[in-house]
Amino acid sequence: xxxxxxxxxxxxxxxxxxxxxxxxxxxxxxxxxxxxxxxxxxxxxxxxxxxxxxxxxxxxxxxxxxxxxxxxxxxxxxxxxxxxxxxxxxxxxxxxxxxxxxxxxxxxxxxxxxxxxxxxxxxxxxxxxxxxxxxxxxxxxxxxxxxxxxxxxxxxxxxxxxxxxxxxxxxxxxxxxxxxxxxxxxxxxxxxxxxxxxxxxxxxxxxxxxxxxxxxxxxxxxxxxxxxxxxxxxxxxxxxxxxxxxxxxxxxxxxxxxxxxxxxxxxxxxxxxxxxxxxxxxxxxxxxxxxxxxxxxxxxxxxxxxxxxxxxxxxxxxxxxxxxxxxxxxxxxxxxxxxxxx
Ligand SMILES: Cc1cc2nc3c(=O)[nH]c(=O)nc-3n(C[C@H](O)[C@H](O)[C@H](O)COP(=O)(O)O)c2cc1C
Numbered sequence: 001x002x003x004x005x006x007x008x009x010x011x012x013x014x015x016x017x018x019x020x021x022x023x024x025x026x027x028x029x030x031x032x033x034x035x036x037x038x039x040x041x042x043x044x045x046x047x048x049x050x051x052x053x054x055x056x057x058x059x060x061x062x063x064x065x066x067x068x069x070x071x072x073x074x075x076x077x078x079x080x081x082x083x084x085x086x087x088x089x090x091x092x093x094x095x096x097x098x099x100x101x102x103x104x105x106x107x108x109x110x111x112x113x114x115x116x117x118x119x120x121x122x123x124x125x126x127x128x129x130x131x132x133x134x135x136x137x138x139x140x141x142x143x144x145x146x147x148x149x150x151x152x153x154x155x156x157x158x159x160x161x162x163x164x165x166x167x168x169x170x171x172x173x174x175x176x177x178x179x180x181x182x183x184x185x186x187x188x189x190x191x192x193x194x195x196x197x198x199x200x201x202x203x204x205x206x207x208x209x210x211x212x213x214x215x216x217x218x219x220x221x222x223x224x225x226x227x228x229x230x231x232x233x234x235x236x237x238x239x240x241x242x243x244x245x246x247x248x249x250x251x252x253x254x255x256x257x258x259x260x261x262x263x264x265x266x267x268x269x270x271x272x273x274x275x276x277x278x279x280x281x282x283x284x285x286x287x288x289x290x291x292x293x294x295x296x297x298x299x300x301x302x303x304x305x306x307x308x309x310x311x312x313x314x315x316x317x318x319x320x321x322x323x324x325x326x327x328x329x330x331x332x333x334x335x336x337x338x339x340x341x342x
Contacts, residue, residue: 022049022341025092026114029054031337032088035128036277038077039064039294040199041212041332045081047341056082056110057103057342062212066195067186067298072318075108075266079273080280082110087122087281095119100267108266127281132331134289136220138252138324142167147286148255154278157271159262161315162279164255174309175256175296175320179246182295182302184239193237202229207333217330246293253324256293258306260315272318279321289326294319 030047033056038044044062048055056078063074082098089096095117102108148164165172186192199213203223207215216223224232236242250256259276261268283290296302297317306317 023051025094026054027337027341028092029085029088029094029114030341032128033081033085034334034337034340035131036077036080036084036273037131037133037280038080039068039073040196041214042074042077042199043212043335043340044074044077045340049341052114054085054112054114056085056112058107058109060107064195064199066189066191070264071266072264072269073294073298075269076273076276076319078110079270080277081273082112082270083274083277084128085112087125087128089114090119090122091125093117093119100270108270110270124278124281124285127284131280131284132329133218133291134326134329135218135249135291136289136326136329137249138254138289138322138326140252141254141325143254143288143323143325147288150286151279151282154275154282157275159268160259160272160275162257162259162275164257166255167251167253171310172256175258175306176247176250178296178302178306178309179250179293179320180243181305182297182299183242183246185299185302186295187237187239187242193234196237197230197234200229200233202226202233211333211335211339215330215332218332220329249291250293250322253322255323257321257323258310258317259319259321260312261318262314262316264316264318269318276319283323287325288323289328290321290323292320293322296320 026049033047034043034045042062042064044059046057046059048057058071058074058078063071068074086096086098089112093116094114097113099111100108101111152164165175200219201207201210201213201215203216203225206226216229221233257279259272261272280290296306297319303317306312
């Protein structure tokens with residue numbers, strides 16, 4: 001074995017030694033948790049395992065200070081990971097009792113207490129590995145009102161709400177205009193573009209080295225050396241170009257889905273993540289594609305316009321999806337489980 005191969009094996013060997021003392025079911029649950037979506041695919045989580053608990057902590061080294069200054073999307077991502085973890089726990093014969101705690105640095109984190117039980121398995125388990133964000137142009141097919149009603153029956157969490165908007169309705173068009181307004185503000189902001197470019201992986205070598213970020217494949221662009229790809233992508237990060245493609249993508253979709261919270265705090269964001277993941281898994285089961293258009297929730301002044309123009313009262317816009325029908329795309333990479341267990 002050559003030296004490089006031996007060196008790349010070291011983290012795995014450490015993990016094998018470390019993991020042999022861990023409950024293998026818990027390790028598998030963490031692996032399913034990491035299949036969750038996260039903003040820019042930063043995978044901002046650290047898992048800590050004991051004999052009877054799995055903790056999910058925020059990894060602020062993966063924070064996105066420009067686009068997500070308050071860590072709302074970071075905590076939503078942790079909520080998605082928690083939902084996957086609880087579904088996987090049921091699959092492996094455990095009941096998960098969850099709570100949100102605050103550490104010595106005043107940062108919120110999650111504890112899932114696991115007990116062997118004979119709970120029914122969750123029908124969404126098989127969808128965890130199938131779910132993906134699909135940024136392509138969809139095929140214009142509309143989702144039936146019966147299917148939307150089925151999605152509306154998903155189990156909810158306190159202080160979280162979501163609403164579907166049918167294509168060509170007044171509020172659908174309001175949201176579309178506010179996506180354009182969000183794009184315009186973000187793409188006139190150098191710091192926003194710099195942060196986004198740092199998370200784009202332009203070729204296979206970069207993907208394999210980091211196992212995170214937005215890959216050329218999921219962005220639908222060809223692989224290029226970074227020094228070529230970066231200026232090309234940068235030249236497309238202009239409000240008019242982005243608005244043109246986003247309007248085409250929205251018009252090819254069937255519905256927009258707006259998620260709101262009553263309070264902007266980590267507990268509400270984590271619970272929103274849980275509900276979001278349920279919707280994403282359920283849409284995956286129904287063969288429905290999804291992608292995010294978070295611009296109007298990310299830019300504070302635009303989020304206020306969403307709240308006022310849609311008359312949301314005290315509900316604060318936190319996340320916007322488009323859904324519809326499309327062919328599947330390549331999957332995003334994930335870190336190995338040993339890289340996210342402390
Ligand atoms: C809270 C949150 C916010 C996101 N915001 C965006 C977004 O604004 N635009 C986008 O294209 N994708 C967005 N995503 C999707 C992620 O980029 C995606 O989950 C990640 O790249 C991993 O890919 P996957 O979902 O296919 O596994 C978001 C995901 C989450 C959980």
